[in-house]
Amino acid sequence: MKTGFIGLGLIGGSIARAVRHFYPDAEIIAYSRTRASVEQAVADGVVDRIPDGVGEDFADCDYIFLCAPVSSNAKYLEQLKPLIHSSCIITDVGSTKTDIHEKVTELGMEENFIGGHPMAGSEKTGYANSKRILIENAYYMITPTGKNPDGAVDRYRNFVASLKALPLVVDYRTxxxxxxxxxxxxxxxxxxxxxxxxxxxxxxxxxxxxxxxxxxxxxxxxxxxxxxxxxxxxxxxxxxxxxxxxxxxxxxxxxxxxxxxxxxxxxxxxxxxxxxxxSLPAKGSGALQPIYELYCDMVDEAGGIATLATILASNQISLKNIGIIHSREFIEAVLRIEFYDEQAMVQAADILRKHRYVIYER
The missing domain is CATH 1.10.3660.10 (6-phosphogluconate dehydrogenase C-terminal like domain)
Structure with a gap:
């Protein structure tokens, strides 16, 4: 399988990492106007080659992901049209779909295009912050054109599912x-x-x-x-x-x-x-992820956080995030501790109480 990426930021980089993980023998090429990101992807072993531009290197791709800014993707569609083979699926990762679908219709590329939108993200951007698990258990919206060949939409949906995302096929207007x-x-x-x-x-x-x-x-x-x-x-x-x-x-x-x-x-x-x-869905059944956190009173003195972290680490409890809250609106504590799962949160609360910390759970 050969997969091409045009643009390689947070979302594109995360999808490329997932493809590399689940399809280790796949050939992955990536072009980006920001050369540093694709060079780092090659150094990471995520990308195999960097084309000089959008040209013949993309001609034999099975999938091509358009991950550039929305306004740039239309231009790349025009460049790809004379290159791709009949079974190639071109997709995108944009947050809006009507404009790209209208451009696809204008170019007569409806048989090859299937829109995509992974409902995942981060406050941090760029390839440097990409991670394989970013799209895991997140809804991945798939928007066919209505003129895709028989089996094409199912093939793409199965491909998305194999990356551990949750594919959901909808009309692009919806x-x-x-x-x-x-x-x-x-x-x-x-x-x-x-x-x-x-x-x-x-x-x-x-x-x-x-x-x-x-x-x-x-x-x-x-x-x-x-x-x-x-x-x-x-x-x-x-x-x-x-x-x-x-x-x-x-x-x-x-x-x-x-x-x-x-x-x-x-x-x-x-x-x-x-x-x-x-009533919104929790982890495993939708895009909204639960937060496992607790709060505790913390005397403002050197080494206080380090002592607490050491207690948890000695009990093999991993922390996702930890920080001091300087304003106490609606909460009765100053130290916020976030965990990866509920079991770790419950265990941490029990251990910290045994060490005479005052714990508050929201």
């Missing part, structure tokens, strides 16, 4: 509507909320100083790439605008309920959102 609601709108909300606080802050920046818990949780994604999200919004404008309009209506209704002191309605808001949020 994909863009769904992602507008669960991915694109939340980024707009997070960014607009950050800017609202920035513009509404006191002269001495008190909001920024005490921002903690809920604010940081809901605005974490506002740290994402402005260039990437500009492109996503521009390529899914209609869907985002439609759902944004519904959201504005709901906010207006909430504002009226507050103004009228409608306690029951406000309670219903938090009750229904809590119940629906708690």
């Amino acid at each position: 994909h863009d509507y769904v992602t507008a609601g669960i991915s694109h709108l939340p980024h707009i909300i997070a960014s607009s909320l950050v800017n609202l606080v920035k513009d509404s802050d006191t002269e001495n920046g008190l909001m920024k100083l005490v921002a903690a818990g809920g604010f940081k949780d809901i605005t974490r994604i506002a740290s994402s790439s402005p260039e990437m999200w500009e492109q996503i919004c521009m390529t899914n404008r209609k869907n985002i605008s439609s759902i944004l309009g519904d959201y504005i209506v709901s906010l207006t209704q909430i504002q009226k309920e507050l103004d009228n002191a409608e306690q029951g309605s406000i309670y219903h808001l938090f009750e229904t959102s809590r119940d629906y949020r708690n």
Whole structure:
């Protein structure tokens, strides 16, 4: 099997690593305008060769992944059209699908193209942060054109599943509507909320100083790439605008309920959102991953964290993340400890309590 990559960032690099792991004998080639990333991939043993450009090297690929920015992929489609053989599957990893599908239709490449969108990511970008397990147990949206040859969609779906992702075949229009609601709108909300606080802050920046818990949780994604999200919004404008309009209506209704002191309605808001949020799928059945964490009081003195980490390490408990929370909004502790699984979290809580640490579980 020969697989080609055009662009090799976080997602492309993670898929390439998965292909190398599960298909060690596959030939993998990768071209990127950022030469350093593909050179590192060769040094890592992930990529076999670096073509000079999008040319004959891609002619005999079984799969070609377009992992460049959305605006660049259309140009690469034009370059690939005269090169590929009839059974080659060209796919992409973009967050929006309508624009690329319309370009595929315009070029008459519908038999060879199957859209793809792994619902996975990280706050860190670039090949250097790619990892094989990034797409593991994550939904991988697959958007056929409707003109793919018999068996092509099944072949690609089975290939995605062999990389331990969870393939889900949907119409590309449905994909863009769904992602507008669960991915694109939340980024707009997070960014607009950050800017609202920035513009509404006191002269001495008190909001920024005490921002903690809920604010940081809901605005974490506002740290994402402005260039990437500009492109996503521009390529899914209609869907985002439609759902944004519904959201504005709901906010207006909430504002009226507050103004009228409608306690029951406000309670219903938090009750229904809590119940629906708690019903979202956990690890192994969807893209939302559970967080295994606990908190404990920690005296602010040298060596305190090291002592706690040593206690856990001596009991063969691995930490996923650890850090001090300087503001205590809604939590009663200052040290947050995150684990890879529930068993480790429960075991750690028991051990730390035996060492007389005060533990809080959320």
